[in-house]
Amino acid sequence: MAPAKLKIGCAGLGRMGKRHALHFLNRTPRAELVAASTPDDAEIQWARVHLEPYGVRLYKDYDEMLQQEGLQAVVIASVTTVHAEHAIKAIDANKHVLCEKPLSTSVEVSQSVVDAAKRKPHLKVMCGFSRHFDASYRDAWAKMDAGLIGRPAIFRSQTCDMLNPSGFFVAYAQFSGGIFVDCSIPDIDLALWFFGQDSMVKGVVSSGITAVQPGLRKYGDRDNAVGIVEFYGGRIAYLYCSRMMAAGQDDSTEIIGTAGKLTVNAQPMANLVHIYEASGIRREIPPNYYGRFEQAFVTEANEFTHACVEDGPLPMKLSGAVQAVKIGCALQESLRSGDRIWFDETGRRVEREMLSG
Amino acid sequence: MAPAKLKIGCAGLGRMGKRHALHFLNRTPRAELVAASTPDDAEIQWARVHLEPYGVRLYKDYDEMLQQEGLQAVVIASVTTVHAEHAIKAIDANKHVLCEKPLSTSVEVSQSVVDAAKRKPHLKVMCGFSRHFDASYRDAWAKMDAGLIGRPAIFRSQTCDMLNPSGFFVAYAQFSGGIFVDCSIPDIDLALWFFGQDSMVKGVVSSGITAVQPGLRKYGDRDNAVGIVEFYGGRIAYLYCSRMMAAGQDDSTEIIGTAGKLTVNAQPMANLVHIYEASGIRREIPPNYYGRFEQAFVTEANEFTHACVEDGPLPMKLSGAVQAVKIGCALQESLRSGDRIWFDETGRRVEREMLSG
Amino acid sequence: MAPAKLKIGCAGLGRMGKRHALHFLNRTPRAELVAASTPDDAEIQWARVHLEPYGVRLYKDYDEMLQQEGLQAVVIASVTTVHAEHAIKAIDANKHVLCEKPLSTSVEVSQSVVDAAKRKPHLKVMCGFSRHFDASYRDAWAKMDAGLIGRPAIFRSQTCDMLNPSGFFVAYAQFSGGIFVDCSIPDIDLALWFFGQDSMVKGVVSSGITAVQPGLRKYGDRDNAVGIVEFYGGRIAYLYCSRMMAAGQDDSTEIIGTAGKLTVNAQPMANLVHIYEASGIRREIPPNYYGRFEQAFVTEANEFTHACVEDGPLPMKLSGAVQAVKIGCALQESLRSGDRIWFDETGRRVEREMLSG
């Protein structure tokens, strides 16, 4: 007899929600997508064509979906502002949860999800940091873990979105949490992964500009920003996030150790084609985040499912998601105030004078 | 109601057979793997663990599998020597067929599969040239088709396997058809795809050496060979095949046109990681063909399935597979004789003097 | 009759001094190396073999060299601590000056060289920022200047020296001015070049660690540091400097504009060779700064010479060298204090509260 499959529902059918739904429907052999919910009529319409014929029940109301008999898990891809609420409701209803990042743009709200999960230790609750599932990042991590670069000390990472002249990002800035929270959280998560998930932040500072979208300023946001994150133990991460890359999605990472360096995607490419033409040699790069990380999202769906049906360990701690939001928010605050923000070794925010070293 | 799925059986569960079986089981949403056959006990044992629990019936006898009720298609991944026999039997039993390449190492036998398929025009019969399904080759083809490089005129392609010092390739040479048939058929297929599937070969000539496996000579084979294939209409393909690449699978292709050039995998890589260390900057490359083309095989399974259930067109003509074998065999013959082999514009082999131009 | 040649003397024959002397002797057709000075006996010994036979007079005393009849120019490659003194003496003696960078590790002393030069406007006085003469940086600058990337807004640059486990850098830290002054001054100079030499710094902040050389701390120095430099007008440079690169000299730069990005040496390489071996594909990189910039130093010698003999313009303003030192020193100070340092639009250091925006 075939092993049981995980019955999962998808909350939200926007851009990422559609993708998650299809991954669980078609590319996650041990999962069975049995439900999907969205308050949006156009999304329901899409689901009638692409999900319903395959046995997926559709809901306009998330709470109702949670009550579907046999439902074991939910993947949450609703708007960021309701991530935490949806996650906590699911946990309370005894469902495993895979929640899109970030849990929330607020540290406190993010922590409330972690607290809820702690009350139900039998549940698998994971924040979907997709880069953890990317083959290249995993290879880099394994090489570092094997000692190839000595002790990792400096970490550089950037998330640079393709220029979108439509004004989308200005409207989006109202609820995105700001460029560091929206773009850099995955980079911060990577820093924590490569430096160790128990790394404690010591100080953050940042600077930003509005090079193409001056309208962002009214929401305290920028379209390009750089930040420095110091960790206790002599480690530094420095980050760049941007909304104006001409060529496409340009996300890359360097991990620099005492005996070597690893780079991931320092030479971005859409595929293995090069074009020789009168203007030189050219390659294309992915237009967006999904173009770069599609396979990672599929692996994420499969590994989350595997952990649920086998009651196995998840590849990362949920608490890391709170730490990432905390650092992202502090960087965003520094962007506005110009101040460097300090934390003591217990994670509490302090004045510089109160630091020992 | 969910659209019907294609009920498919897998013939052969060797290295590639296992992969095909798993692709149809787990990664081809519109197919249902319902059967698998192999005469090999160890392979049956593997299938009891990995296939049977998911509803796949196992057979030691291929003919018996063909009679399973409801079976609509077979993927043939048995040893090359029975590809054609299995394919023809399946066609005669009214099954769609996806046959691993080559159809046969003999032109005549390959043609017999084409002839059988012609008698059953309602069936989908495809030879699995996986590179047709690779995203990079497709992108290159689309760019060429859009006129980006003008008229394609010169084609260079190589298939270079990782060095295997075990002596495997010497034993294998007895039934592989030789290095040009075994390694270069996919390159020849690519040449026909990029130059047009109706391209007619005019002449072939080749040279080879045994640099690491002198034992190959007793089977008329070599471990490194280069060949030139001229086509009518002023086009040339030149090919290199090897069994001694140190770094891994090194397959690359160039399409050179009157206004530009496209390369595919001219800079091989396993992933997006670079390692900076005392000896310089290094990247790894895939160890074998599957490491390079895994995703292409999955796409192949999905597109074949789609063509079957929707009665849609296949992405390539079956007759191309015969033309590829014909050219591969002629290159192999030239390797042994030293002679250049000529063909007239109808495809018949002739002496040079009989050519018009 | 052949055009006159510039009679030049070389001050200092250490590592860079030897190179400068040989460039002017052998690779600068319009210059004639007529003198060289060094207080060091071993260096004099070297010069007896490599310079004296070609008509170069040797001096143990710099002041004496300055009095050599017919001497028109000096290239100053003595230890950094005497750069400024030597430069000012040469200017006072009416010699053209090409001075190795930095003019001084002190802003005030650097300014005194600029002041001296201003009193002798007929002299060519240049600080040797060799990257200005590198073909790749020039090409990038020309492309930016032609509008290829829109308005430059973000600048990233790094100077990473090869790991030297000998303890050299600890001893060197006593008089180097610190890692930002020693390593990053060329990057800061580049930022000023690409953003415009009149760009005014608004704020700087930095962080550093001692990952391999804890002994540096006693001199207030670090072996890895990152810094952010904000400029008035909405531009940001961010910098990384390191003494622990395993693979060799790893200097790279990105100029990110509103419509594109230019990178220089983002994929470092010693030459055009790739090595395919069992561990993958590898290339080497230059072991040191000279390995990367040798040709730029030669071009620098030639263009300086040309400006002198033709009374033509120099490719950059001397005042930029002071601005670069000022920023480098502020970054180094921030490294120690943790504070962000602010400047008003006239360049004066102020408290944050005094800034308008």
Next chain:
Amino acid sequence: MAPAKLKIGCAGLGRMGKRHALHFLNRTPRAELVAASTPDDAEIQWARVHLEPYGVRLYKDYDEMLQQEGLQAVVIASVTTVHAEHAIKAIDANKHVLCEKPLSTSVEVSQSVVDAAKRKPHLKVMCGFSRHFDASYRDAWAKMDAGLIGRPAIFRSQTCDMLNPSGFFVAYAQFSGGIFVDCSIPDIDLALWFFGQDSMVKGVVSSGITAVQPGLRKYGDRDNAVGIVEFYGGRIAYLYCSRMMAAGQDDSTEIIGTAGKLTVNAQPMANLVHIYEASGIRREIPPNYYGRFEQAFVTEANEFTHACVEDGPLPMKLSGAVQAVKIGCALQESLRSGDRIWFDETGRRVEREMLSG
């Protein structure tokens, strides 16, 4: 006293002649350009500006230049058709000779230069295969010589000129010796260098097309051609030459050994700049041969000079130049006849039947 300089004259002041003259004038410290000759008035005019003021005597007649008192050497950069005549005259006049490649487009005439040189063993006579002096080729050769790739067995090389739609190459074909003689001689020379200068050719065969310049056919020439060169001892070189590269000069080489592979310029580039723009990531490549090999030509001038003034060994045997022409002519002949051409182990041309193996 400064060591003596080599007094050299330059024969021919066309495109390459001008470059050679300037290299010896300005970039070869131990040489002194004292003379130059050309029958061409425009070239004389150029020389009045660029050479004469620096003490170079000009001649319209080559023979007259040879008689200039004190002249010790000549660099021959006249049209290919007089290379051999000029070289032999210089040898007879007891001058060292650096002759541009090829010595001649005829094997016999090339051999006559070698014979003349043999009669004057005290003279340095070298054919200017500039790639021998390229840092990347040298590094590759040194790595091969150190055993990094085991025994070299397969050699691939291409010389691809930028598309020149002016019709220049059709006119040029009348005296160029054909595309294999004009373009591939340097590749053949490299094959001999990497396989060993005493390698004996066993067979050659080739194919070509006229993709952009059909007018070439009337001179028996092609604009794209591929060839296979077998050597005794189990080695194969395969070559591609082209006149229609869109992006620029695209010359690359692979040396494939039993334990690894070396590539030279497999990723061509003009410099270290990459451009990120809406169409992707782009780099430029050199427009012509000199753009790729300028520094090699300068090194060639210096090393030739050094061998002359120090009576040291030349880096390669002159006889290799004849072997290269012999192979190039045979490839060109095969292009026309379609036949494979065979040689016995003494280098004599034979019918296939007469070969032992």
